[in-house]
Amino acid sequence: MPLSEQPVATAVIRSRRVVLPDGERPADVLVRDGKIEQIAAHGSLLVGDAHLTDLGEVALLPGLVDTHVHVNEPGRTEWEGFATATRAAAAGGVTTVIDMPLNSIPPTTTVDGLDAKRKIAEGQAWVDLGFWGGAIPGNTGDLEPLHEAGVFGFKSFLAPSGVDEFPHVEGADLEAALTEQARIGALAIIHAEDPAVLEAAPQRPGTHYRDFLASRPDDAESAAVARLLDTARRTGARVHILHVSSAAVLPLLAQARADGVQVTAETCPHYLTLAAEEVPDGDTAFKCCPPIRDESNRDLLWAALAAGEFVAIVSDHSPSTPDLKLLQKYGGSGDFAKAWGGIASLQLGLPAIWTEARKRGHSLSDVVRWMSAGPASLVGLTGTKGAIAVGHDADLVAFDPDGVFSVDPDALHHRNPVTPYAGKTLTGTVQTTWLRGRVVDVDAEPFGRQILRTR
Numbered sequence: 337m338p339l340s341e342q343p344v345a346t347a348v349i350r351s352r353r354v355v356l357p358d359g360e361r362p363a364d365v366l367v368r369d370g371k372i373e374q375i376a377a378h379g380s381l382l383v384g385d386a387h388l389t390d391l392g393e394v395a396l397l398p399g400l401v402d403t404h405v406h407v408n409e410p411g412r413t414e415w416e417g418f419a420t421a422t423r424a425a426a427a428g429g430v431t432t433v434i435d436m437p438l439n440s441i442p443p444t445t446t447v448d449g450l451d452a453k454r455k456i457a458e459g460q461a462w463v464d465l466g467f468w469g470g471a472i473p474g475n476t477g478d479l480e481p482l483h484e485a486g487v488f489g490f491k492s493f494l495a496p497s498g499v500d501e502f503p504h505v506e507g508a509d510l511e512a513a514l515t516e517q518a519r520i521g522a523l524a525i526i527h528a529e530d531p532a533v534l535e536a537a538p539q540r541p542g543t544h545y546r547d548f549l550a551s552r553p554d555d556a557e558s559a560a561v562a563r564l565l566d567t568a569r570r571t572g573a574r575v576h577i578l579h580v581s582s583a584a585v586l587p588l589l590a591q592a593r594a595d596g597v598q599v600t601a602e603t604c605p606h607y608l609t610l611a612a613e614e615v616p617d618g619d620t621a622f623k624c625c626p627p628i629r630d631e632s633n634r635d636l637l638w639a640a641l642a643a644g645e646f647v648a649i650v651s652d653h654s655p656s657t658p659d660l661k662l663l664q665k666y667g668g669s670g671d672f673a674k675a676w677g678g679i680a681s682l683q684l685g686l687p688a689i690w691t692e693a694r695k696r697g698h699s700l701s702d703v704v705r706w707m708s709a710g711p712a713s714l715v716g717l718t719g720t721k722g723a724i725a726v727g728h729d730a731d732l733v734a735f736d737p738d739g740v741f742s743v744d745p746d747a748l749h750h751r752n753p754v755t756p757y758a759g760k761t762l763t764g765t766v767q768t769t770w771l772r773g774r775v776v777d778v779d780a781e782p783f784g785r786q787i788l789r790t791r
């Protein structure tokens with residue numbers, strides 16, 4: 337019997353700081369058969385034959401749900417693979433990963449592409465794993481079969497994606513994709529940058545971060561979001577804006593919501609914790625699209641988070657090999673225009689956000705809402721994931737909110753030792769991760785399951 341099917345010992349996990357949906361308090365959590373069976377007053381559960389873990393002042397959080405991860409396998413496994421990505425996830429307190437449909441070859445734009453991924457991921461996932469599909473020009477007929485096969489929705493790009501096998505959609509293609517997704521009830525998730533604005537922006541290749549930032553202006557995001565919202569209004573599609581970097585899109589989202597458009601948005605740890613002012617010239621570990629912007633913009637993103645305008649903070653973990661990043665440390669040119677765009681941070685999202693959130697007066701409950709409950713609701717997993725609640729999967733994280741560590745890229749589990757957080761001191765350490773009641777050991781056999789859309 338595979339480990340994932342074997343019974344799990346009954347356990348009581350006790351902490352002075354259990355983060356529940358209605359706030360943080362001392363509690364005992366009883367776990368049986370991989371589910372949370374009971375939540376009781378701290379110290380009140382008779383342990384009997386159960387295994388007791390007393391965390392003391394270390395907090396107990398629900399496992400994080402990261403709905404934006406580029407695993408890249410098969411096809412570009414040298415960038416990242418299922419084993420390395422899901423080990424990094426588990427070590428970072430993430431217990432559910434939803435994989436993006438591109439950078440793997442084939443992309444997840446057909447049922448065959450999905451099957452290829454599911455087959456190769458079998459037996460190498462340390463956390464639970466689901467899949468997004470992709471909507472590209474010409475695959476409208478593939479969307480319903482993919483939806484039926486259990487993908488959580490469909491990603492499209494409004495500007496070139498960076499890989500040839502995943503072209504972007506414009507005009508009639510966008511209209512067709514959203515019309516079909518409205519018909520079948522799928523969630524459209526969108527990379528919103530406008531190709532015309534990008535083309536018109538000043539292009540000065542080189543090592544200066546300011547030049548790169550000028551080549552991907554705020555207008556590129558707001559123009560694309562405006563166009564998308566128009567199409568969503570017309571087609572009735574449910575849309576989700578991926579990795580919002582520019583606060584300029586926030587008023588557009590608010591207006592669309594007021595008009596009854598079904599739109600949600602996410603942002604990422606790098607937009608909330610890093611800033612253009614601190615990006616060293618030539619350090620292409622910081623390159624991503626849309627780009628990390630100024631501190632003043634970052635403050636506006638935090639204000640929007642506090643106001644509930646983002647449903648989720650997710651990693652957009654999108655690594656590549658160090659040579660494609662053109663890192664100077666590895667003999668590369670450090671040219672921001674030519675380097676692969678993507679931030680590797682799957683293992684670091686929780687401490688990165690907690691470090692900054694705490695400084696800004698936010699609680700662990702806020703972090704859990706943004707990184708666990710919110711993303712779970714985005715993909716329809718509320719009820720099994722995203723909360724410490726009776727009947728939910730016992731996906732749990734022991735998190736020391738006062739633990740401090742310095743980021744050593746070589747000590748991270750993702751495949752290539754590249755991250756913009758290298759050398760940073762972060763607050764908050766993941767001590768133990770449980771998946772369906774069982775402690776995850778990244779050096780032992782994996783027992784993550786593949787999960788499919790249920791509604």
Ligand SMILES: [Zn+2]
Binds near residue numbers: 404652654
């Ligand atoms: Zn992405």
